[in-house]
Structures are given as structure tokens and as C-alpha cells.
Amino acid sequence: MKRRTLIKGGLAGLAALYASRTFAHLPLHASSAVHDKTFLPTWESLAQYRVPEWFRDAKFGIWAHWGPQCQPERGDWYARGMYQEGSDQYQYHCEKYGHPSKFGFKDVINEWKADHWDPEYLVGLYKKAGARYFMALANHHDNLDLFDSKHQRWNSVNLGPKKDLMAGWAKAAKKQNLPLGVSVHSAHAWRWYETAQRSDKKGALAGVPYDGKMTAAQGDGKWWQGYDPQELYAQNHPMSEDSLNDHSIHGQWNWGNGVYKPTKAYCDNFYDRTIDLIDKYNPELVYFDDTALPLWPVSDVGLRVAAHLYNKSIKKHGKLNSVIFGKILDEQQRKCMVWDIERGQSNTIEPLPWQTDTCLGQWHYDRRIYDNNHYKSAKMVIHTLVDVI
Template sequence: MKRRTLIKGALTGISSLYLSKLYSKGLFLADGMQGIAPGPFQSSWDSLTQYQVPDWFRDAKFGLWAHWSPQCQPERGDWYARGMYQEGSDQYKYHCEKYGHPSKFGFKDVINEWKADKWDPEELVSLYKKAGAKYFVALANHHDNFDLFPSKYQSWNSTRIGPKKDLIGGWAKAAKNNGLPFGVSVHAAHAWSWYETAQRSDKSGPLTGVPYDGKMTAADGAGKWWNGYDPQELYAQNHPLSLDSENNGMIHKQWNWGNGVTPPSKAYCEKFYNRMITLIDKYEPDLMYFDDTALPLWPASDVGLRVAAHLYNSSIKKHGKLRAVINGKILDEQQRKCMVWDIERGQSNQIEPLPWQTDTCIGGWHYDRRLYDNNKYKSAKTVVHTLADVVSKNGNLLLNIPVRGDGSIDDKERAVVEDVAAWMAVNSEAIYGTRPWTTFGEGPAMETAAPLSAQGFNEGKGKPFVADDIRFTTKGKTLYAILLGWPENGKTLVKSLGDKSKVTTVSLLGGPGRLSFEQSASGLSVHLPEQQPCKDAFVLKIEGAIV
């Protein structure tokens, strides 16, 4: 279908619902608003329920993520571009000491300091492939509203300011060279309210009442490095503060665009939409991760629905079938049929009927030097145990390796990645292409599993896994029992395999061959070899009439 241009003036007073229908038919507006690619998906939840998770994602199980943006430049942790405007906070104090007061040196100026001069995407993605990643995801923008790709809809992007490079283009090329599906994560829908701290000023001290730079405009740039750029295009703060904006925790209650948040303007929403269509059309991602409740700007706008329909239809046009994946958080029953449910820093406590994903990190989301200095990274053991637990419940694990401001990863992060690679070299058969068994596992950790909170956040709240904790996966008629520790007495008992199952052979991945075993009503007792084939977790390959 050819797209037709509609005269903007003729649309005055037309409802957003009608406009949405026009978009879904591939029409677009004369003022630059782009339309939805033609295809079976339209911009409604009912239409999106046609979605089926592609096999590549179901089989992949493990992805690695570069959650990297200018907020990594200070190396002071996550949400820096918000925290630096919170008077008295750690990031505010650090910012004042390192850069100066936020009325004089704002986050826009931090962006200008970011050069990414040691960034080698080919080397990093190659390393991640060796570690067993079956897809790679790169951050396309964060709540700081800075795009890491060229766009005529956002002047504040990495090809014009900071690194002066197309970072998403570099990541996409490296992923393609390594044969990995490529994903992008998008977080910028929330800049509207997230940046409200930049409208503040100090309440005490010598600069009391002097506004931070969040309300600056292009007119303030005369003679400055940013002359010709409008800070409002970045900060988007030409609006009244949301209810209880001075409460730093209120942003979490307003994440779903309710509870007193100042509604985003139509211009803000449409600009976000155009940026997303540019991102999809230019890089053709296999996966889009949205850091939102359901979809971006929902329910304040239908922008997220239109983006989803465009991605799905574009994917069908390119591949002849739907290959694209969307990750969204806090989904209701209908929404889980429209995309892949993502749980942040947490896991489900049951086998989910539909594929899902855990996203987590070995440190903070944005690089924090203190975690390196104090040896606070997750160990490879924790990563492997999380992977086994998630996969046993029909999920995937997306793991972020924090990237330093200069574009490199540190030696301790690299060691974790290499240890995961060593484990996967022995045991990946029990991960890739598997499906859940009738039960996801057994062992004492199941009794202390913590419930999910909001978008997740239950990881690490139960008892640590021990040798009696086992997670199961299947492939065809083969059952894999992943032991999350090595039994001290040289034997393990798989209680879920009582005498109703007729086991014929048991072997240990990476081990010497078939193992001796006994089966009774109490379970399958397996004699393990003296030599451990790897570290952290150990996989029994079990065959026979398994029930």
C-alpha cells in the first residue's frame, strides 16, 4: 500500500482514536509524523494478541546487554542524570565536587564530556558470543533522553554531541558480524517526569534559590559550547511539576502515567513516536525492550501501541514471518499475549505458560566504580544459578555487563564473563533449545522464594541455592537435572524421579560417561564421579521413560 500525505490543517479536531486508525493503515501527517507499516497488526491491544513468540527467542535462553549511556561517564551509578539534581544526595555531592554546581554544569554538559574513546563493539560482542549469548541488546536511549543513533527528531544524539558516533550502528554491525540477533532497549519515554529534579534549586547554602539548568532554553546558549542546541529538547521541562514532585520516590508511583503525574504533551509523545520509527526502520531490530509499564506512554497515549504494530509488521515484511520480540513490564493477562513479559531483577516462582524474560545485571545498571573497588559484582556462580532457575520456568535471562564511560569493561567484569563462558562450554546442551518439564525443580530454596514486587525485584531475597536444589529442563525425550551444588558425599537424590519413571541411562555433562544409579519410590539416586567437570552447577543427562 502506498502511503498518502494528509494535509495537516484538515485534521483539526479529529480524535486520537481516528488518527490511530489512519496510522495503522500506513498513513502519515504532513508535519513529519510517520505512519505504521502495513500488515496484520494494528495499534490496539486486541490486534496485538495475534502475537506468537518466535522460536529463535524461545530457543536462545541467554542474552547479554550493554546498558551504556552518558550516565556511565561519571561512573557513579544508575539514574545519575536525575540524582545529580537531588540536593544532598550522593550523586549531587559527587557532581558538585567533580564537575561543579548543577546550575552551572548540568547533565547536558556531562554528555559533552563523554567520548567513548575505548569502545570496541566487535571485541565485546565477540566476547559475549563466546560466553554463550544467543542475542545481544544495546541501550538506544535512557531516561536522560539522549539518543545513541542519528535522528532528525532528536538533535541531542551521539552523532552530534559527546562521542560523535553512531553507537547503535556500531553495536548492530558487531552483532551481525557475530551472527547474533540484535536488540535495542528504550527508556526515554519517561524523561518528561524523570527530569523534573532538574527544575529545582538548592534549598540551603551559598546558591540557595539559584535554578539548576533544567529550564534553560536555546537563548541561554550564546557563547556556550551548546550554542544552537535547545536544552528543552533534552530535558523536556517546559511544563508544570507533577504532584509531590519534591518527593524523590514519587516517580515510581507515577511510572504508569497516573497518580498525579503531569500529562505528557501530544508534541512530546509524537516526537518519541517518530524517534522510535526511525530506530526501527534504520536498524531493523529483532528485539525491543521497553522500560515501561506495558508500552511507552500507555495509557496517556497510544504511541506505544503504534510502535509495536509498526515493529511487528516491519518484521513480517522483512523476514516473511514475525521474528520481532518486544519486552514489557507489569503486564496484565491480555498484554502478556501481545509481547514477552519482562521481570526486572527477579524471577517468577512457577513455570509460566508463555515465554518470559528476567533482566538483571552483575552490578548497577549504569557503571559504578565503587562496585569494582569493593568487589560487589555478582559472581559467575550467581549468574549460572539464575540462568538455570529462569530457564527451568520457561524464561530467558538477559544479563547486563556495565560498560565504563570510555566504552570498555573492567577486568573483574571480564573475568565473570569468561567464567560463564567456561560453564556454558560444558553445559549449554541443558540450556539452549530446551523446554520446561512437568515441574521446574526441587530443593530447599523453593520454600523461601520471595514474591515479585512491582516489575520484579525479588532476586537474592530467598536462601542461597545449595546442592539439594535442582532445576529441570527438557529437550525431546531427554531430561536435564541441573544440580546447583556438588554433593559432599558423592551422591545426589533426584526426588522428582520416583519409581513411576523408568530411567535407563544417566550421564554427567562433561563427565566420564554413564553413571551408576538406583531408582526407588524415594527418587533417583545417582553416584557422581570424584572429579567435578566444571564449577558452580552440574548437569545430569537423564534418559528413559520419564514422567
């Protein structure tokens, strides 16, 4: 993607994160100066969590929701939609790149170079816009790690930009004295990429599988020789129930309702990658695009990641300074982390701090929104800030 004017002038492709006021139970949930507890990977232990004061006061952050799915300039969930025969993204992909049996999302990654990326300028701009914390995408459902990952060879250092994007963001955030956040979405690649197992139902290539089941053995002589597409797509498993229904994934987001359960190896790899991310870049905030915590309840890896982050924060600061965000939380889980409401807000005064996140256009860049001037207006953004903060 070569067009960067809007990113520099209007924060295109970025999400705003708004931390709400908390009107009740302030003494109960205030952060103590020194935290002498050790967190265990259980909901009961994580319920000791207290939201740090710095986050209560921050109120407003900016999120660079930017990765390889921005490269085609065709909107959110591109790496899934391009495998949905007849969809807008499928049609666009066939016209721009070719049929998904021949040019899959792995090949889109190879097109993405991030050659005009300037993290110091951008994070400086976000701070001038009022951000009090900064969030960067560490990976999305497309499963490409945007950092120097020890446990995922499909990463932005080895492929695509061939840069450690998270290191660049972290350095820029530190220079601006902004707490660093990372957003982690890769737990869902297992189910999300199932569209890549499909094939066309009609036309000249009917029945020819898309590239979702390709293996390393098929890479001889190709640009991705030596890399196993299954480490990216994670599709060496049967499809979930009703997988051919494009909308069924939403009812299976919490790993129920007929989803084909991920293996222990898949869950362990997610854990290793996330711990590597936390230990390398030392974020204060971690955003999970999951119901409760990643891979819960089929695995406890999310609980183990949360305990690790909280204990690491106490060791570093002498108190708990970190924040984890999760979605669709029950009453007990809301004590363990900060409730995130994507593109919405609570309809009542909440007893605990919460956050909403939204974007000016789509979560991934869509050129049509820019061309047609369909970004959120300044008035709408200001109204949201007034309502939430």
C-alpha cells in the same frame, strides 16, 4: 570513563537477559511458518502475537547497558540523582563538576567521548560467553539518542562521542550472527528529569535554579550554542504532584497518580524517534522500560510502534520474527509481547515465555563496585541461570 579492564575481562556494566522455558500451551503460542495477519495498533489486534521459535530456543542474551550516565562512574539514574540536593550523586557532582545550576547533565554528555569503545571486540566476547542475542541501549531516561537520530538533535552523532553507536553495535552483531535488540527508555524523560527544575534549599546557591529549565537562548557563546536544552530535558511544564518527593516517581511510572501529563508533541516525538530507530537499524528485539507500552494510557504511540515492528518483521521474513518486551503486564497484554521481569523472576510456572534481566553491578557503571569487588559472583550468576533457564 577511562577504565575498561573490567569490561573486557568480566563484562562489567552489562546485563544478562534470560529467556525462560515455557512449560504449557506450546502449540497455542508457537510461531507459524508464515504469518498472513496485519497488526493494528490495538491491544486486541496485538494479542494475535506468537513468540518466535528462535527466541524460545535462544535462552540467553547480553545487554550493553552503556551510555552517558556511565561517564561520572557513580551509578544508576545519575542524571536524575545529581539534581537531588544532599544525595550522594549530588555531592559527588558538585565536587567533580560543579553546581548543577552551572554544570548540568547536558554538560556531562559533552565530557563523554567513548574513545576506547570497540564494539566488534566486545560483541565477539559476548558471543564467546554464550550470548544468543545482543541488546544495546538506544537511549535512556536521560533522553540522549545513541544513534543518528532524525528527530532528536541531542544524539551521540552530534554531541559527546560524535559516533553512531547503534550503527557500530548493529554491524558487530551482524558479524557475529546475533539478533540485534535495542532498549528504549526515553519515554520517561518528561517526569524523570523533573529534579532538574529544582534548586538548592540551603547554602550559598539556595534558590538558584538548576539547569533543567534552560532554553536555547541561554546558550550563546557556550559549547552547546544552537542546541535547545528543552529538547533534552523536556521540562517546559509544571512539576507533577508530589514531585519534590524523590520516591513518588515510582507510583507515577504508569502516568497516573498526579503525574503532569505529557503533551501530544512530546508523545509524537517519541514515536518518530522510535520508528526512525527501528527502520534504520532493523532490530529483532525491542525492550521498553515501561508499564505495558511507552506512554500508555495517555497516548497510543506505544501501540503504533508495536504494530509497526510486527508488520515490518512479517514483510521482511514472511513470518513474525520480532520480540517486544514490556513490564507489569496484565493478562491481555502478556499475549501481545514478552513479559520482562527486571531483576527478578516469576514465582510460578508461566504459560507464556518471559524474560528476566539483571546486571552484575548497577545498571550504569559505578567505580565503587569495581574498587570494592562487589560484582555478582560467578556462583550467583550460575544459580540465576539454572533457576530461570
